[in-house]
Amino acid sequence: MNGASTSSSLRAAFSHCVQQVRSYDYHHYLCLLQLPPDMRKAAFALRAFNVETARAMDVASDPRIGLMRLLWWQEAIDKIFSNKVIEHPTAQALSAVISEHKISKSWLKRSVAARINDARREVNDIPETIGELERYAEDTVSTILYMTLQAGGISSTAADHAASHIGKASGLLLLLRSLPYHASRNRQSYIPAEVAANHELLVNQGGQPEIRMGEGLSEAVFEMASVASVHLQKARELARTVPTEALPVLLPAVPAQVLLDSLRRTQFDVFDPRLARGVLGISPLWFQLKLKWYAWRGKF
Numbered sequence: 001m002n003g004a005s006t007s008s009s010l011r012a013a014f015s016h017c018v019q020q021v022r023s024y025d026y027h028h029y030l031c032l033l034q035l036p037p038d039m040r041k042a043a044f045a046l047r048a049f050n051v052e053t054a055r056a057m058d059v060a061s062d063p064r065i066g067l068m069r070l071l072w073w074q075e076a077i078d079k080i081f082s083n084k085v086i087e088h089p090t091a092q093a094l095s096a097v098i099s100e101h102k103i104s105k106s107w108l109k110r111s112v113a114a115r116i117n118d119a120r121r122e123v124n125d126i127p128e129t130i131g132e133l134e135r136y137a138e139d140t141v142s143t144i145l146y147m148t149l150q151a152g153g154i155s156s157t158a159a160d161h162a163a164s165h166i167g168k169a170s171g172l173l174l175l176l177r178s179l180p181y182h183a184s185r186n187r188q189s190y191i192p193a194e195v196a197a198n199h200e201l202l203v204n205q206g207g208q209p210e211i212r213m214g215e216g217l218s219e220a221v222f223e224m225a226s227v228a229s230v231h232l233q234k235a236r237e238l239a240r241t242v243p244t245e246a247l248p249v250l251l252p253a254v255p256a257q258v259l260l261d262s263l264r265r266t267q268f269d270v271f272d273p274r275l276a277r278g279v280l281g282i283s284p285l286w287f288q289l290k291l292k293w294y295a296w297r298g299k300f
Contacts, residue, residue, distance in 0.1 A: 010096055014041055016089035017048035024051045027255040027279050030288060034295040035248045042101055042151035043249075045093035049073075049108070050144050052090050053115045057187075067119045074112045081105050101151040107143040114139035124208045127192045130172075130227050137171020138164060148249045158238050159246035165235035166300070169228040170256040176221055176228075177259060177280075179270045183213055195220050218268040225263050232256060239300065250300040254291050255280055 021044055022029045032043045053073055060066035076086055080095045097103060114136055127133055145163035149156070175190040182190065189196075189211040196202040199216030202209060235253055242250065262281025266272035279287040294300060 010092060013089040013092040013096075014044065017044045017093045020048040020051045020090065024055060027258075027287065028252060030279070030291055031251040031255065034251055034291065036152075036245075039148070039152045039249070041093075042097040042103075043148045045090070045097045046103075046144050046147050046151070048090045049094050050111070050140070053112055054140070056115065057119050063119065067116065070112060070116045070119055074109070074116065077105065077108045077112065097151060101153075103147050103150055107147050110139045111143045124205075124210060126189055126196070126202075126209055126211060129192050129194050130224060133172060133175060133190060133192060133224075134168050134227070137168045137175070140167075141171040141174075142167025145249060145252065149246060152245065152249060154243060154246045154249070156243050156246055158241040159243060159250070162235040162238040162242055162246075162250055162300075165231040165238075166250055166253045166256065169231035169235070169260075170252055172224055172228040172231075173256055173259045173263070176224055176263065176270055177275065179213075179221075191220055191224070195223050198223065217270070221263065221268040221270055225260060225268060228256065229260055232260070235300070244298060247298050247300060248295060251291065251295060253300040254294050255287075258282055258287060258290065 018029075021032065025047060028047055032040060032047060035043055053070060056069040056073075057063060057066035060069065076088070076091050079086055080091065080098055083099075086092065086095065118136065127136075142164045145167055146160060149159055149163060179190065191201065191211050193202060193209060196211045199220040201211050201214055201216050201220055203212050204210070232253055235250070239247075259280040262275055263270075265281070266274055275281045278284050282290075
């Protein structure tokens with residue numbers, strides 16, 4: 001492939017990444033638009049990779065196909081780091097970002113491994129504790145923020161710690177928001193056994209533990225959302241020690257807070273139709289204004 005066609009194919013690959021994030025992760029798409037231009041391309045490639053792996057199980061009619069897709073990504077990462085060409089737009093963009101910014105392979109591998117382990121869970125294989133879900137959020141969401149910081153050449157322990165808390169909060173809240181979707185598809189529950197037991201949602205069905213979406217569901221959601229809220233608080237306590245150039249990368253704290261506020265408004269009823277309106281329960285315009293205000297103030 002000559003230089004001109006390589007660069008045009010790469011442009012198409014990055015354009016594909018932007019479209020993927022815009023279509024399937026709109027609140028983060030709006031966050032990425034606030035990044036400085038030199039960081040934006042890498043951030044879109046990393047988020048598009050996250051979209052691909054997060055949606056693998058949802059777009060497959062058969063869970064085995066979804067799992068195969070995730071295993072394909074696991075191999076693709078190895079190929080990218082061995083400088084092999086992969087005919088897939090997101091993989092192409094990711095490959096360019098990895099070689100330009102020396103992104104850590106371990107974070108990409110951790111992210112896919114967490115998705116694969118989750119995909120292999122049986123319907124009645126319920127997470128035991130909130131800690132398990134926090135680790136899952138760290139591996140799938142915080143890692144994207146770590147790599148975005150890395151792509152921006154930002155090396156800061158405070159920024160990494162803030163990213164860890166924001167990723168955990170964001171991951172937990174998005175799992176709560178997806179409860180109705182997973183229930184409609186008879187998929188595994190993301191309410192840990194310890195929380196379900198606290199609110200009498202855990203039943204024994206033929207010797208197998210099962211979670212019933214019953215009366216205590218909103219209290220269970222409140223308990224999990226409270227853990228997310230503490231993570232957001234801890235991230236903000238670090239704000240003064242975070243370098244200025246890292247602040248735009250940490251803007252995903254804003255959609256996490258918006259979702260938390262929307263859950264509060266609906267008394268933590270994840271089935272309330274208001275949660276599905278606009279962007280995370282508020283109008284797109286109001287969401288964009290909120291985001292711009294935080295970005296302008298250098299806050300998250």
